[in-house]
Amino acid sequence: MIHRSALILLAGCAAVFAAPTNTAVSISDATISKVKSNMLQISTHSWEIGTALEALTELEWPSLSVFGGSLPPPVKLPSGTASDVIKWATKIVKAKDPKSLPLVDGDGAVGDPASIGVAVLLTNWTRTNRGDHEFSTAAGHQLTYLLDKAPRTSDGAISHRSEQVQLWADFVYMAPPFIAYYGALKGGSGGLSLLKIAYKQCKLYRQYLRSSSGLWKHIVLGSWQDNHHWGTGNAWAAAGMLRVLETIHHSKLASKMQSEQSDLKSWINEIVSASWKHQHTNGTLFNYIDESDSFADSSSTALLAAVTYRLASLTGDNSHISAANKAYSLIKSSVDSNGWLRNTVDPETFDTPSQPGSHSPEGQSFVLLLQAAYRDYHAK
């Protein structure tokens, strides 16, 4: 008996010493629910809707997200499951112009409407009216647009813009996760080739955008560029590659894409490692990550912390967890009592803080993505 209690004591000590430094107390459910309702209220652009749908899925329906269960998802869901995601995707498909290939108007962006595609595919897969092919057709049209209509570079990178060939880091979160998810549901050789296309787009985008530090530029090619290492751009790229990786990993084709999965892990880690080198004492990253005259940006800090928790859950490498914990504490203290994330970059100028009284729709989503990643990391 003495022996046993000594062991328990020892186990208790080990737990204390093993706990990562700066473990923050979780953001409360009440706060998360305010963050969410604000997100729902202000997300209107295609990429904001796609990101919000992903945030809802990861936060509330984790077994249906690519981080949760095996793919494809079950055909029959318990009543009410993912109802908010399905309702929103349904509304979009029912309102879609049948003559347009993209799911919604992307304001000239090729990639952004595709971000909604994962939720449309989930809606199709789990629909109760099995005779309704509208969702499948809409998702198919969106894929056709990306693969057969959108402009490309000579080596095959799909342009993020429709009027000229221009590559934006943002694209990596918007289109490749959709192409990969399409492939994971399709399965077989057709599915495998879609998973490979998603991987290849990540690879090409990295070739064009990566600087020697490992950070990615924001926008290259076309009539103007943004060569800064934009925090949100790096977060989009890392988080998009992570979704592609997890889609491959949870698909039936995972064993056929081993080297692609290890490449993606190392490319994500490259951005994460290069970013946290520039973390400030209070946990924030700057909007232009490596520029000391830039300003603190909570949006990119939140999404890069989410990626850091998810990657550590996957690889068991905890070397960046203390940076993620510091970032989590900063995000927690940056959400005000009404559920708004403060100190965000204006997501449409890229280089100025959000004006007083205005908020970042994607920033609201990033808080939910961070909360889901933090929860899943600690549940391991």
Ligand SMILES: *[C@@H]1O[C@H](CO)[C@@H](O)[C@H](O)[C@H]1NC(C)=O
């Ligand atoms: C839609 O769901 C059906 C199964 O009901 C499936 O056969 C089809 O491939 C799905 N469409 C897409 C684009 O995934």
Ligand SMILES: *[C@@H]1O[C@H](CO)[C@@H](O)[C@H](O)[C@H]1NC(C)=O
């Ligand atoms: C965190 O630190 C940075 C750099 O010192 C500063 O600009 C920013 O305002 C700080 N953020 C908060 C929320 O205190």
